[in-house]
Amino acid sequence: MRIASFNINGIKARLPRLLEWLVETRPAVACLQEIKTQDEGFPADEFAAIGYQAIWHGQKGFNGVAILADGTAPVQTQRGLPGDQEDEQSRYLEADVNGVRIACIYLPNGNPQPGPKFDYKLAWMERLRSHMRALTAQELPAVVLGDYNVIPEDKDVWSPRAMADDALMQPGSRDAYARLLHDGWTDAIGTLNPQGQVWTYWDYQAGAWQRDHGFRIDHALLSPELADRLVSAGVDKPYRGREKASDHAPVWIELRA
DNA sequence: ATGACTGCCTCTGGCAGA
Numbered sequence: 001m002r003i004a005s006f007n008i009n010g011i012k013a014r015l016p017r018l019l020e021w022l023v024e025t026r027p028a029v030a031c032l033q034e035i036k037t038q039d040e041g042f043p044a045d046e047f048a049a050i051g052y053q054a055i056w057h058g059q060k061g062f063n064g065v066a067i068l069a070d071g072t073a074p075v076q077t078q079r080g081l082p083g084d085q086e087d088e089q090s091r092y093l094e095a096d097v098n099g100v101r102i103a104c105i106y107l108p109n110g111n112p113q114p115g116p117k118f119d120y121k122l123a124w125m126e127r128l129r130s131h132m133r134a135l136t137a138q139e140l141p142a143v144v145l146g147d148y149n150v151i152p153e154d155k156d157v158w159s160p161r162a163m164a165d166d167a168l169m170q171p172g173s174r175d176a177y178a179r180l181l182h183d184g185w186t187d188a189i190g191t192l193n194p195q196g197q198v199w200t201y202w203d204y205q206a207g208a209w210q211r212d213h214g215f216r217i218d219h220a221l222l223s224p225e226l227a228d229r230l231v232s233a234g235v236d237k238p239y240r241g242r243e244k245a246s247d248h249a250p251v252w253i254e255l256r257a
Numbered sequence: 258a259t260g261a262c263t264g265c266c267t268c269t270g271g272c273a274g275a
Contacts, residue, residue, distance in 0.1 A: 009264070009274080010265070012264085013263085013265090034264095034274085037265095061265050061272090061273085062272090109273085109274060110275090111275065149274095149275075163275090166275070168275065203275065204262035204263055204274095205263090206261050206262085208262095215275090217275080247263080247274085247275080
């Protein structure tokens with residue numbers, strides 16, 4: 001069973017690329033981030049035409065997440081991250097698919113830091129941790145995957161020096177991410193690539209793709225119940241090099257049965 | 258070098274992204 005995540009940076013602009021990727025790699029589940037559309041604009045029919053059913057949480061202009069499942073309807077278990085009634089940003093969606101709890105996240109970027117956007121990021125990460133602890137308490141086979149907007153360690157970025165002031169790799173961001181791992185969650189791609197140097201994002205600017213100036217910010221965290229079933233994990237890197245590509249590449253995990 | 262690109266909604270320039 002393959003479960004994938006793709007920050008698509010605009011579902012309208014990216015639809016042909018997205019459909020192509022689904023047909024070519026055929027994940028059982030695909031989590032999408034940055035759909036950048038209101039609920040009414042979500043192209044559910046286009047996905048149904050290639051055999052995927054979907055749930056989504058849109059927002060006008062930016063953010064927005066969705067969960068697609070091959071040949072079955074995702075059963076929604078949560079829409080929006082709990083813990084703050086005031087938070088109206090669409091960054092969290094959760095569903096059960098084939099006995100696995102799937103949480104699709106688009107964690108706040110946090111730049112510029114310091115500042116209110118960074119404070120929001122850290123507060124969001126605290127809320128995420130609380131909710132993930134609730135998931136592990138239920139002893140569910142669960143995966144929380146998506147764009148975490150955190151570079152976990154220096155080996156996960158082409159140049160720690162160039163990125164030193166970025167919100168993605170501040171100690172506060174990294175510590176909050178490390179706490180999730182300490183709680184018992186397994187970083188699938190990180191665990192299978194201990195040497196680092198695996199990227200999931202390359203900036204549009206400054207020839208970052210051509211120079212392979214990337215970093216790893218899209219992650220799949222597995223609950224203890226699911227970690228035992230991990231077979232492999234990876235990045236669909238070539239999709240970053242196609243025409244009209246997203247600035248992220250898709251990431252995926254493969255689970256036993 | 259206060260650089261570089263892309264998408265969105267549109268006050269077609271300003272914001273957001275990372």
